[in-house]
Amino acid sequence: KAGVTQTPRYLIKTRGQQVTLSCSPISGHRSVSWYQQTPGQGLQFLFEYFSETQRNKGNFPGRFSGRQFSNSRSEMNVSTLELGDSALYLCASSLDSVNTGELFFGEGSRLTVL
Amino acid sequence: GENVEQHPSTLSVQEGDSAVIKCTYSDSASNYFPWYKQELGKRPQLIIDIRSNVGEKKDQRIAVTLNKTAKHFSLHITETQPEDSAVYFCAARMNQFYFGTGTSLTVIP
Numbered sequence: 246k247a248g249v250t251q252t253p254r255y256l257i258k259t260r261g262q263q264v265t266l267s268c269s270p271i272s273g274h275r276s277v278s279w280y281q282q283t284p285g286q287g288l289q290f291l292f293e294y295f296s297e298t299q300r301n302k303g304n305f306p307g308r309f310s311g312r313q314f315s316n317s318r319s320e321m322n323v324s325t326l327e328l329g330d331s332a333l334y335l336c337a338s339s340l341d342s343v344n345t346g347e348l349f350f351g352e353g354s355r356l357t358v359l
Numbered sequence: 360g361e362n363v364e365q366h367p368s369t370l371s372v373q374e375g376d377s378a379v380i381k382c383t384y385s386d387s388a389s390n391y392f393p394w395y396k397q398e399l400g401k402r403p404q405l406i407i408d409i410r411s412n413v414g415e416k417k418d419q420r421i422a423v424t425l426n427k428t429a430k431h432f433s434l435h436i437t438e439t440q441p442e443d444s445a446v447y448f449c450a451a452r453m454n455q456f457y458f459g460t461g462t463s464l465t466v467i468p
Contacts, residue, residue: 249402278456287365287448287460288403301455335403347393348456350402 247272249338249351257357263324266354270317270338276300276346277319279311282333282353291334294319295341323356331358361386363451365459372439373467380462382449383431389451392425392432397461398445406447407434439466 250269258264270277278293278301290303294313311321317338323330333353339346362385372378384392393408409416409423409432416423420439425432436443444466449459 280458285368285460288450288456288458290455290457293455303455347405347408350395350404352402 249336249349251334251336251351251354253354254352255355255357257359258326259359260326260328262326263322264326264356265320265322266334266336266356268319268321268336268338268351270319270336271349274338274340274346274349275317276339276341277313277317278337278339278348279319279321280335280337281305282335283331288335291321326358328358331356361389361451361453361457363449363457363459365449365462367462368460369463369465371465371467374439374441376439378434378436378439378443378464378466380434380447380449380464381431382433382451382459383429384451384457385430386451386453387427387430389453389457391452392423393450393452393456394423394434395448395450396445397448403448436464439464441466441468 252267276295279291280288293301297313308324313319333355335353337348337350365382390411395403396406397403420437422435446461446463448461450456
């Protein structure tokens, strides 16, 4: 069974640009959640999608958005990039809602904003 | 919302010794407490978890204890080995997952 796949793995952008990251969950998993990982801050929750609906949202500005498609694949978008957006962005899939399921993480997309 | 604090942020132990990492949480409604291990450059992976109706769980050299009254839970690793070196994250779930800031464990051969 294939694990959670994230693309791209590495990317470099400049301030003001926008970026789209993709996450393919484990087959059969309906929940995808996104996290920002920075040194010293651990994993900060961005949002969760379940059956194409956003169920929860963390404390991030509106520049951070996401969506989920009917095949459970998810994308997150960050517009008007800032230097502080440089981080590892992890997605995790879960069989059911995060209220009941174990999280399986992808390897992450490392974003560098110059 | 929930707040999870994790200590220590770094921990060095001699091979064969035990390591203990502690986390506290603030919301008594949290009901699930997983621990993740993240090796350098790799994805976080679940190593052990405990639900709020259980006080202790053990899996070979790894154990987790939960004190619901005090709202804290701990990870215990016995007979540490160099391959245990990694960053460990605790988490509490209450509608979403709230993670601690991580503990970088180094096991010295």
